[in-house]
Amino acid sequence: MNVGLFIPCYVNQFYPNAARATLELLRKSGVNVGYPTRQICCGQPMANSGFEHLAQDCNNTFIDNFAEFDYIVGPSASCILHLKDHLHSDTQEAKATEIRGKLYELVEFLTDGLKIESLNATFPHKEGLHHSCHGLRGLHLAQMSELNAPPFSKPEKLLGMVKDLEQVRLGRCDECCGFGGVFSVSEEAVSVKMGKDRVRDHTRSGAEYITSSDLSCLMHMEGILHRNKSNVKVIHISEILNASI
Amino acid sequence: MSYQTTTKDHAALAEAFIKDEERVDWHDGALWYIREKRDIASKGIPEWEELREAASQIKSNVISNLHDYLLQFEANLKKNGIVVHWADTPQEHNEIVYAILKAKEINQMVKSKSMLTEECGLNEYLEERGIGVINSDLGEYIQQIDNEPPSHIVLPCIHKRKEEIGELFHEHLGTEKGLSDPTKLTRVARKPLRNVFMPRRAALTGVNFAVAETGEYVVCTNEGNADMGAHLSEVQIASMGLEKIIPQKKHLGIFLRLLARSATGQPITIYSSHFKKPREGQEMHLILVNAGRTRQLGRPDFQNSLKCIKCGACMNTCPVYRKSGGLSYHNTISGPIGAILAPNLDMKRHADLPFASTLCGSCSNVCPVKINIHDQLYKWRQEIVKEGHASSTKVFGMKAMAWTLSSSDKLDKAGRAGRWFMQNVPFVVNNKLNPWYKQRDMPEGPKETFTEWYLRTNGD
Numbered sequence: 001m002n003v004g005l006f007i008p009c010y011v012n013q014f015y016p017n018a019a020r021a022t023l024e025l026l027r028k029s030g031v032n033v034g035y036p037t038r039q040i041c042c043g044q045p046m047a048n049s050g051f052e053h054l055a056q057d058c059n060n061t062f063i064d065n066f067a068e069f070d071y072i073v074g075p076s077a078s079c080i081l082h083l084k085d086h087l088h089s090d091t092q093e094a095k096a097t098e099i100r101g102k103l104y105e106l107v108e109f110l111t112d113g114l115k116i117e118s119l120n121a122t123f124p125h126k127e128g129l130h131h132s133c134h135g136l137r138g139l140h141l142a143q144m145s146e147l148n149a150p151p152f153s154k155p156e157k158l159l160g161m162v163k164d165l166e167q168v169r170l171g172r173c174d175e176c177c178g179f180g181g182v183f184s185v186s187e188e189a190v191s192v193k194m195g196k197d198r199v200r201d202h203t204r205s206g207a208e209y210i211t212s213s214d215l216s217c218l219m220h221m222e223g224i225l226h227r228n229k230s231n232v233k234v235i236h237i238s239e240i241l242n243a244s245i
Numbered sequence: 246m247s248y249q250t251t252t253k254d255h256a257a258l259a260e261a262f263i264k265d266e267e268r269v270d271w272h273d274g275a276l277w278y279i280r281e282k283r284d285i286a287s288k289g290i291p292e293w294e295e296l297r298e299a300a301s302q303i304k305s306n307v308i309s310n311l312h313d314y315l316l317q318f319e320a321n322l323k324k325n326g327i328v329v330h331w332a333d334t335p336q337e338h339n340e341i342v343y344a345i346l347k348a349k350e351i352n353q354m355v356k357s358k359s360m361l362t363e364e365c366g367l368n369e370y371l372e373e374r375g376i377g378v379i380n381s382d383l384g385e386y387i388q389q390i391d392n393e394p395p396s397h398i399v400l401p402c403i404h405k406r407k408e409e410i411g412e413l414f415h416e417h418l419g420t421e422k423g424l425s426d427p428t429k430l431t432r433v434a435r436k437p438l439r440n441v442f443m444p445r446r447a448a449l450t451g452v453n454f455a456v457a458e459t460g461e462y463v464v465c466t467n468e469g470n471a472d473m474g475a476h477l478s479e480v481q482i483a484s485m486g487l488e489k490i491i492p493q494k495k496h497l498g499i500f501l502r503l504l505a506r507s508a509t510g511q512p513i514t515i516y517s518s519h520f521k522k523p524r525e526g527q528e529m530h531l532i533l534v535n536a537g538r539t540r541q542l543g544r545p546d547f548q549n550s551l552k553c554i555k556c557g558a559c560m561n562t563c564p565v566y567r568k569s570g571g572l573s574y575h576n577t578i579s580g581p582i583g584a585i586l587a588p589n590l591d592m593k594r595h596a597d598l599p600f601a602s603t604l605c606g607s608c609s610n611v612c613p614v615k616i617n618i619h620d621q622l623y624k625w626r627q628e629i630v631k632e633g634h635a636s637s638t639k640v641f642g643m644k645a646m647a648w649t650l651s652s653s654d655k656l657d658k659a660g661r662a663g664r665w666f667m668q669n670v671p672f673v674v675n676n677k678l679n680p681w682y683k684q685r686d687m688p689e690g691p692k693e694t695f696t697e698w699y700l701r702t703n704g705d
Binding site for chain 1: 255256259260263266269270273277284287288290291293294562564565568569600601602603604605606607609610611623626627628629630631635639640643644646647650679680681683684685686687688690691693694695696698699700704
């Protein structure tokens, strides 16, 4: 099985440790991982701002980099959802269609693709899980609180395999953090207020770490925590699943 | 009465609202409480998701066959003795109401349960012509005496605290200063409202559901004011948007179960009043209003926004709405549903609204008729940019970002990790003028990017 590792541009630039943890987790699970080093942005920042038509070059670059793999896996629910919903090409639509069907966010690849049942990981901390909206409502990584449907949670299933980890209970289990891409600056006041409230839910519940399958949410909340000199840290879920003492 | 119109966009109005953080926390909590009541009510019936699906499909059928259902409804209304009017525009709607009242020499009207007439600006139109209008729903009455539009379609004054309402009543109704007990305030409001009902000869209501098969319409309220107005009136007028049709009476069982649970978490509204034919000596009129609805019907990506039954659940669940308040949407219908309806009416004026969302998707999940609200927000953004309503600086920034992000060559020339990103992606530019930095820090750039590490170690 050949897996193409997709590392979103901002993760590559700011959170290389999460990218390394993702690579290591996949390798430990016995898959062959390739990393196309010429990869670049998925095009979501343009598309969500109404400029989907400007993302054509991003789309074609993505197709050129990843068409050869059996699966494409990335540590970002948001970018993966964007590609699944909006990857198209004027010149290579057949390839684009094929790629849309083999994209996986890391957590869903570990639970649904590789059917992981145990992990050799230890993380002796209190952790609050932040569901990214795109992971939750877009990729259905867990049941959504709005629906009258049986509960399940893929990230919690994986976190449950980590030794000494304590998950805290939040007041609002799947509220948006307010990042929203360009929304974070075009609607700065609302974005920050949402972020502060989201962070407060975690800190009140006694979390030492906030984790998520999306680093964009975490980058936003980290920015708020850091500015307010909080001791609470953010950590991508891949780093917990790959953690050893 | 005429409301102040604003030229500020959602972001600016929201920023002003958020300045009083303690108030925002209260507003957010009040709406979240209603969302939680909705969750409990919807989870109390096992067939909830099937009900949503059924309602959605019935409304799809209505949208696909609107022409036929409207003609059937009209024929049945006439059979029942109701006078039918068609209005293409808000202006035409207002003229029709005025003509009906004038013919009877009526100069006072009581109104209830109608967002459509808010949309049409009916109160202002009639008042300019010497006809007094009183909104009889308590929340709308409070908004009316404060000369402010409703901030929510179901809870019109949800943004006001009880102390503020006490202050308003003190000023306008002469209550003692400092009174803020909701029960006492309601009793105070009841007196002038009763006095309003008694002598008014005309009553106007909105319509929740219009049954094509029988030519009757249903109005759902909790206060009974629609009934009181209608029963005391000699001229009863109902105004409805074309989309309020349901095909058959039996479908009401689905919609009535969904509406109140979604709106407030009640199993059903206190009153579900069916109006079918005039009493002896009474005149009944029904006005079918287009006001842009057929234009929306002609937009394949957006036509199912017309399924909306105006429950307000998308507002209560929307974190942006909860933090920014309904008035920041500068449109009669606020929140996520307002943001997909408003651009159809005036794309330039409402170009900001589809961007007032993180696209979190909670709105689509609570919607009782399963409108894909957050997908439509995304699609409106594309439409608005294509139609040239994005600012030129934004267009330039986006083009620059697309150019840099689409080729890895530019990445190669970057220096330290993080620097390339900060230099090239407008929304993280490392600059004090950047809104990101007002209340947030950027992550510290690591020593090397993942790609640099990978190339250096070959991934080991």
